[in-house]
Amino acid sequence: MTAHPPAPARKRPAQWTRAAIDRVPTKWLITAATGVFLIATAAFGGLATAATPPATTMRVGETFTSPQLSLTASKLVLLDSLDEFFITLEPGERAVAVLAEVTNAWTEPQLAAAGSVGVRDVVALRIGDRTLGSDEMVAIVRTDDPQLSPTLQPGVAAPLAFIWAVPAHALRAGDELTAEFFTQRLYTGKVTVSGQWWDDPALTATMPLRAEERAALSPAPRPPDADESERTR
Amino acid sequence: MNAASTRTRTRTRARAVTAAGLAVLLLAAGVVAATTPTAAEWEQPFVVHAAIGEQAQGRNIVATVRDVAIAERLVDARWRSDSGGGSDSDRARATASADDTAALRAGTPGSTWVIVDASVAAVHTEVGAILGRAALIVGERTYVASNRPAVFTLTDAALSIEIPTRGTLVFELPGDLLADPATASTARLELAMHADPRLDSMLVIPIDLTKAALLDEVQLEDAQWGERR
Numbered sequence: 001m002t003a004h005p006p007a008p009a010r011k012r013p014a015q016w017t018r019a020a021i022d023r024v025p026t027k028w029l030i031t032a033a034t035g036v037f038l039i040a041t042a043a044f045g046g047l048a049t050a051a052t053p054p055a056t057t058m059r060v061g062e063t064f065t066s067p068q069l070s071l072t073a074s075k076l077v078l079l080d081s082l083d084e085f086f087i088t089l090e091p092g093e094r095a096v097a098v099l100a101e102v103t104n105a106w107t108e109p110q111l112a113a114a115g116s117v118g119v120r121d122v123v124a125l126r127i128g129d130r131t132l133g134s135d136e137m138v139a140i141v142r143t144d145d146p147q148l149s150p151t152l153q154p155g156v157a158a159p160l161a162f163i164w165a166v167p168a169h170a171l172r173a174g175d176e177l178t179a180e181f182f183t184q185r186l187y188t189g190k191v192t193v194s195g196q197w198w199d200d201p202a203l204t205a206t207m208p209l210r211a212e213e214r215a216a217l218s219p220a221p222r223p224p225d226a227d228e229s230e231r232t233r
Numbered sequence: 234m235n236a237a238s239t240r241t242r243t244r245t246r247a248r249a250v251t252a253a254g255l256a257v258l259l260l261a262a263g264v265v266a267a268t269t270p271t272a273a274e275w276e277q278p279f280v281v282h283a284a285i286g287e288q289a290q291g292r293n294i295v296a297t298v299r300d301v302a303i304a305e306r307l308v309d310a311r312w313r314s315d316s317g318g319g320s321d322s323d324r325a326r327a328t329a330s331a332d333d334t335a336a337l338r339a340g341t342p343g344s345t346w347v348i349v350d351a352s353v354a355a356v357h358t359e360v361g362a363i364l365g366r367a368a369l370i371v372g373e374r375t376y377v378a379s380n381r382p383a384v385f386t387l388t389d390a391a392l393s394i395e396i397p398t399r400g401t402l403v404f405e406l407p408g409d410l411l412a413d414p415a416t417a418s419t420a421r422l423e424l425a426m427h428a429d430p431r432l433d434s435m436l437v438i439p440i441d442l443t444k445a446a447l448l449d450e451v452q453l454e455d456a457q458w459g460e461r462r
Contacts, residue, residue, distance in 0.1 A: 107374045145312065145381055154374040155407035156344050194272065194431075 055180070058207045066183040068106055068198045069122065069152070073179055075099040076125075076209035077217070078171055082163065084218050085141050085148045094168045095138065097161040097217065098123055098179050098209065104152035106186075108196070112140040112160060113149035118184075121201045123162045126178040127171070132164040139163045146218040161217050173213045181205040278425060278435035291434020293362065294426050296353040297397070298438045303410070304346045304451040307403060311383040314346060314405075343408035346379075347442065348451055349422060352397035352460055353387055362392040366425040366435070369404045371442070372416040378402045385455040393458065400456025410442065417442040 011019070041047070058064060063072045079095040082088075089095055100123070104110050112119040114137040124133040142150040143159045152158055171177075182201035189195050283289030288297045307314040347369060355362035364387050367378040378388045387400040402422075411417050418441045425435040 109375065109377045142381075147381060151377060151380065153376050153379070153405050156405050191272075194276070 055203045056205045058205050060207065060209065064181040064205050066204065067186065068184050069119065070103045070105055071100050071122065071181060073098055073100040073207055073209065076177060076211045077214040078173065078211050079214055079217065081216060084146050084216060085139060087139055089165055092168050093165045095163050096125065096166050096171060096211065097163040098125060099143065099161050101157050102152060102160045103157045104154050107154055109154065110152045111149065112152055114139045118198050119152065121184060122182050124180040125164060126180060136164055137162065138165050141217065143217045171211055173211055175211045176208050177211060179207045179209050276431040278430040278433060281434055281436050283436060283438055285438060289436040289438065290356065291436055293356045293358060294353065294424065294434055294436060295356055296351055296424050296436050298349060298351045298422060300350040301440050302348045302446045302448055302451065303442065304348055304448040306450040307346050307382060307453055308450055309382050309384040309453040345406050345408050345410045347404040347406060349402040351387060351402060352399040353392055353424065354397040355392040355394045357394065359392065359394055362426065364388050364424060365427040366423060366430050367402045368423045369420060370423065371406065371420040376404045376406055379405045381405065382453050384453045387456050390456045396458065397460050398456055398458050399460055401453060414443050
């Protein structure tokens with residue numbers, strides 16, 4: 001059945017190459033491929049953890065920008081009461097809040113809430129060797145309205161406070177803490193998940209902030225019809 | 234010799250047929266892959282188009298957009314868009330603890346409000362009948378109806394069968410909204426019963442924001458059950 005035509009006296013280059021490859025033992029090929037892979041890996045630093053770019057240090061008033069949002073932190077305040085947001089602090093606890101003007105840089109609205117991934121993962125607060133992150137966050141509020149868990153519309157700035165609870169004796173006015181700002185990536189759901197969300201926070205910038213005392217985040221609600229005369233219609 | 238050459242010719246032909254068959258299969262696979270609808274396409278909402286002033290009816294939602302206006306400020310009994318519910322700037326300055334955040338407290342300078350006057354009703358069931366999605370799409374950006382005002386807007390209202398609830402939807406947009414007339418003139422309003430509008434009716438109303446009335450300040454009122462005449 002395997003009647004080959006008689007081999008010509010001089011092999012063509014292709015046939016010669018093929019014959020040569022056929023004579024290389026498979027083990028050699030596997031060893032060579034493994035060697036090439038290991039050398040290539042070593043060239044990129046081997047199995048060592050890739051170095052993360054160092055976080056930049058920002059000053060108060062500077063704006064942190066990311067594809068998700070831009071954020072200008074202004075204050076770090078200590079509070080005894082969050083009554084205007086209907087939040088009750090445990091006995092022996094105080095609230096510490098980072099005040100910032102935040103602008104949604106994405107094309108979709110973003111919910112800023114302590115119970116919803118996304119905006120809450122952008123800010124953390126370092127107190128000594130402990131970091132208060134999104135898991136410990138009590139609330140995100142809008143300080144002007146005032147409003148709990150506001151929605152950030154695209155391109156519209158909003159004055160927010162990111163709030164954590166701390167033991168009452170842990171902090172006092174004048175203490176310097178470090179706010180941490182994170183850049184996140186936009187993920188798009190496939191096959192079993194739909195929609196888009198921001199995740200995978202990477203520390204990008206830090207900002208030293210000095211704590212100060214504050215009675216409340218927002219002044220008392222304005223009485224109805226306070227300035228009827230100002231209305232034009 | 235003759236038999237051998239026939240065998241060679243047969244083998245060559247068989248190989249050609251196999252190659253052609255493989256090429257056809259690859260081509261067919263490519264066409265199927267390229268023309269298969271994506272999840273976004275097969276899950277898309279059932280869109281009902283209507284103009285301003287026209288009634289649009291979907292599975293369990295019927296709505297009419299009456300008018301669209303643009304305002305610099307919104308006011309209701311307990312809230313103002315430019316200084317929130319807190320106080321005006323004088324009172325903020327008088328509050329010793331608040332003066333240092335005067336810049337933040339000045340509200341959101343530069344934002345513009347789009348006010349949509351509409352009436353919405355359910356069609357066949359009132360169970361869970363609320364306006365779950367009210368979105369204004371301008372260019373690539375999607376704005377959802379604001380929940381900042383203290384009044385009851387249409388997004389808070391429970392809908393009744395065949396009895397329209399009339400009220401406002403307000404959208405907070407950046408101040409440079411009308412800077413790009415090409416984008417502003419091709420905005421659209423999307424209304425649906427669920428926040429996730431997929432696989433259900435969605436009413437789409439094109440809105441030309443460049444033709445909307447420009448107002449300084451608008452006083453908001455609660456949404457009302459039944460049509461105002």
